[in-house]
Amino acid sequence: MSASRTARPAGRTTTPPAARLGLLLSLLALLPLSALLVLGPQAPPAHAAVAATGLHVSGGRLLEANGNDFVMRGVNHAHTWYPSRTTAALSDIKALGANTVRVVLSTGDQWTKNDTADVANIVAQCKQNKVICVLEAHDTTGYGEQSAAVSLSRAADYWVSVRTALTGQENYVIVNIGNEPYGNTNYTGWTADTKAAIQKLRNAGFEHTLMVDAPNWGQDWSFTMRDNAASVFAADSLRNTMFSIHMYGVFDTAAKVSSYLNTFVAAGLPILVGEFGDMHSDGDPDEDAIMATTRSLGLGYLGWSWSGNGGGVEYLDMAAGFNANALTSWGQRIFKGTDGIGATSKQATVYGSSSGGGGGTTGSCAVGYTVSGQWSGGFQGEVVIRNTGSTAVNGWTLGWTFPDGQRVTQMWGATSSQNGSAVSAASASYTAVIDPGASVSLGFIASGTGGTGTPSAFTLNSTACARL
Known part of the structure; x- marks a missing residue:
């Protein structure tokens, strides 16, 4: 979530300059649609993944330890700013059918650090509610452009500091190294920094599936992640990294949504939509296309966000005032609409065979x-x-x-x-x-x-x- 979209208390939201948003959209407009269809010079890695102990990537898909396909269907929750809301939020999100929750954490550089005990408690609550936990460090948001943002290397250090809360949780936890780790300045550094962060975590003993966000405030309008994804994946000694694109105003047509996601699928590289909304100040994302395309391709999505948005983007709340009985139009759309969570979510088999809100028990x-x-x-x-x-x-x-x-x-x-x-x-x-x-x-x-x-x-x- 870029700084303009962050769910944080009033007075702590920084809106990116209008000039930057205009530049982003004008640069995208100059690119021909055919440009979206090219992955770049790297070929997908030929070697198979090392045997994994939990959730793992194989053949461009996210699988559970037993080999079952797992497609994430869930939402984001701003734990680090609203820790007292987390217990009820996880329960309510699960009751609406989600199989995954992406939880906002802080390294301690911009907000109060979510320490080892807190992370362990979140993981325990995710398991109690039978959802997969995607844990993300938010302090990297807009690095290179947002002055307070920290590097991916610093985020990797944070994960090492709380590792004891995560060891043995590979069936239940995905580590999203850093949220939107570059803005629109110096974003070409994303590739080397992402590889280094992955390697730092592997050297520290992490065997979890790792998730990496795109630069350009998560939207990758420069195609930096798209064109370098194969080499980043190959840099992971366990071949257990997946890619997360955030779809806001850049992805305002079905053609853009489909082209971007299909490029990864064709290359055999794992991709999901880690954030998206039904509207935004930087343009109107095509949420119908995002949900339909991920459904048809069998890809995951995680909508932003459950509740607590401020700074003029309160419309991104799915539940007004954290009240599950007061779903907004966006909440109704993502949980109960066509291709929504209720219709497409399937509970991870590590928790048993029942599907979340998707309508009964299903086979393989x-x-x-x-x-x-x-x-x-x-x-x-x-x-x-x-x-x-x-x-x-x-x-x-x-x-x-x-x-x-x-x-x-x-x-x-x-x-x-x-x-x-x-x-x-x-x-x-x-x-x-x-x-x-x-x-x-x-x-x-x-x-x-x-x-x-x-x-x-x-x-x-x-x-x-x-x-x-």
Whole structure:
């Protein structure tokens, strides 16, 4: 969260100069859309990840220790400024279906240090509420431009200082080294500094999944993170680092959202949207595109933020006055809207098999469904099946029920049969095997005049699947 978006008490918010925001947007406007499609000169690393003890990255995906795919669905909570609110906030956020909470901490350089005992307590509360903890050091925000901000090296020193609270918690905790660790000044230093911070933590014995934020106040309009992500990932001896993009005014169209995220997916590099909102003073982010694109790609998102925003961005509160019964329009959107947390969140299996607010127990599969074309009396659809388990699927039958009486007239990637509105799709020879973490697709053409409503549930070999 950049300084202009920080949820901190009144009188402690610094707004970035208008000139800087204008420069940011004007520079972005000069870039052709095709520029967003190029990752840069580095190739993705060829070597496999070292065996991990908990949450870990493999094949560009975040997996649990048992090999199950884990897709973060959650929000940010400003613990360091509102420590007395944390117990209720974690409980309320979980009750609304989240499987992850990103918790704001301080190294002690800008705000009161969250010491070892406090960090241990937060981790314990996350575990009690059955959410994954993403812990972030906020004092790095806007380094190089924000005068009080500290370096990633200093943030790494902080994590080493509280390491005893984190050792053995690799199943439950992701360490987000530093929030938005560069502003729009000297941001080219991000690559070397990020590599050095990762290596400092590995040398200190950290085996956790590490998360690194982009420069440019988290929005990477310069594509510094995008173009150097492969080399940063390779600099991690455990190959257990994931990348976090913050999507505010820079990401104001679906094309920009899709292009940025798909570049990482195509390169086999792990990415999530670590912060985003439904509006902002630096431009209007396309939250619908952010949520739809992450759902279709099976990527995580963490909205900013639960409550307590000040400095003119109070509209980013999801719960007015930390009251879970007073959700704002943004809170309603992210928790209860299309592609929202309630519809797409699945609880980490380390806590058991029940999904958060996503609607019941699911098996080791996740399904995405999209209508890719439509005409009078018919449409074309695509279904993506992901194996989120730890063993390969060899031969499958996917089932769903159309809500509007649609009928499949042609299918590829599988062989279809239909009884009333119930569809059964049996794998083709070339789609039969789905390795752990991998996906296959099938397409179809269907007729129907009643509409193109999305099926509410899918089963794979008679086991209920989560939704992508």
